[in-house]
Amino acid sequence: MGEKQIDAYVKKWLKEARQRIIRSFDDILYIQTKSDKSDLVTNIDKEIEQFFIRNIRTVFPGHHIIGEEGFGDDLKRLDGTVWLIDPIDGTMNFVHQQRNFMISIGVYEDGVGKYGYIYDVIHDELYYAIKGKGAYFNDRAIAKLREDVAVAEALISINASWLTRNYCMDASRLIQLVKDVRGTRSYGSAALEFAYVATGRLDAYLTMRLSPWDFAAGKIIVEELGGIVTTLKGEPLKLLEKNAVLVSKPGLHKQLLTYLR
Numbered sequence: 543m544g545e546k547q548i549d550a551y552v553k554k555w556l557k558e559a560r561q562r563i564i565r566s567f568d569d570i571l572y573i574q575t576k577s578d579k580s581d582l583v584t585n586i587d588k589e590i591e592q593f594f595i596r597n598i599r600t601v602f603p604g605h606h607i608i609g610e611e612g613f614g615d616d617l618k619r620l621d622g623t624v625w626l627i628d629p630i631d632g633t634m635n636f637v638h639q640q641r642n643f644m645i646s647i648g649v650y651e652d653g654v655g656k657y658g659y660i661y662d663v664i665h666d667e668l669y670y671a672i673k674g675k676g677a678y679f680n681d682r683a684i685a686k687l688r689e690d691v692a693v694a695e696a697l698i699s700i701n702a703s704w705l706t707r708n709y710c711m712d713a714s715r716l717i718q719l720v721k722d723v724r725g726t727r728s729y730g731s732a733a734l735e736f737a738y739v740a741t742g743r744l745d746a747y748l749t750m751r752l753s754p755w756d757f758a759a760g761k762i763i764v765e766e767l768g769g770i771v772t773t774l775k776g777e778p779l780k781l782l783e784k785n786a787v788l789v790s791k792p793g794l795h796k797q798l799l800t801y802l803r
């Protein structure tokens with residue numbers, strides 16, 4: 543299946559999904575919790591995932607799909623073409639703010655990221671990359687991430703949940719980092735935070751636990767621009783597991799790791 547075809551279909555489906563989501567604002571939203579009170583899912587998350595899966599299965603019947611809400615395949619391997627879909631990344635923002643949520647789609651071929659799309663539905667802004675062909679913001683090429691950024695000049699995204707006891711690392715190690723950077727932010731959508739690193743609006747993003755669909759698209763986009771995406775230990779991400787994630791401009795990554803060790 544040609545490169546242009548996947549790209550054209552995804553862009554068409556994203557626009558259609560946007561219309562569905564915007565229309566849904568007039569209807570009652572059904573909200574459920576999953577693993578805990580902050581892990582939300584709505585009827586729209588499910589509807590949008592099913593919308594993409596229906597379309598992918600029709601046009602690309604040989605492809606495999608992993609979707610957050612479970613309507614895709616139960617895959618143990620990444621052989622062939624695999625779509626990783628987060629129909630609404632930032633569901634809490636969707637529920638509480640009706641903004642700052644993304645549709646995130648990554649397409650991998652034999653485990654290698656080929657196409658990544660992060661769509662800011664409300665702003666109608668698309669961040670995307672095709673491996674080897676560049677990364678784009680609404681069809682404008684995004685410049686490579688070459689700057690060396692000093693920690694003292696860095697704006698990083700980090701979430702207040704680090705203050706609670708966690709199994710990922712001793713959070714007290716982050717105190718020095720938070721003191722040393724220029725500023726911190728938190729947006730509540732991993733995909734948006736990847737997109738912001740890609741476009742230089744953030745210098746780095748670090749987070750304790752992301753699922754494959756949270757980072758599948760962002761990883762492709764950030765790496766296409768020369769950015770670095772690893773675990774908090776500096777290791778490669780496992781694409782079928784949850785990972786603690788550090789996303790950063792290339793010149794900053796090593797410096798940040800020294801705070802996390």
Ligand code: IPD
Nearest residue numbers: 630631632633634730731732751
């Ligand atoms: C969540 C968001 C959030 C991140 C969580 C994700 P969801 O995705 O990306 O920013 O901190 O780890 O699970 O549940 O809204 O799709």
Ligand code: CA
Nearest residue numbers: 628631632756
């Ligand atoms: Ca998500």
Ligand code: CA
Nearest residue numbers: 610628630631
């Ligand atoms: Ca989601």
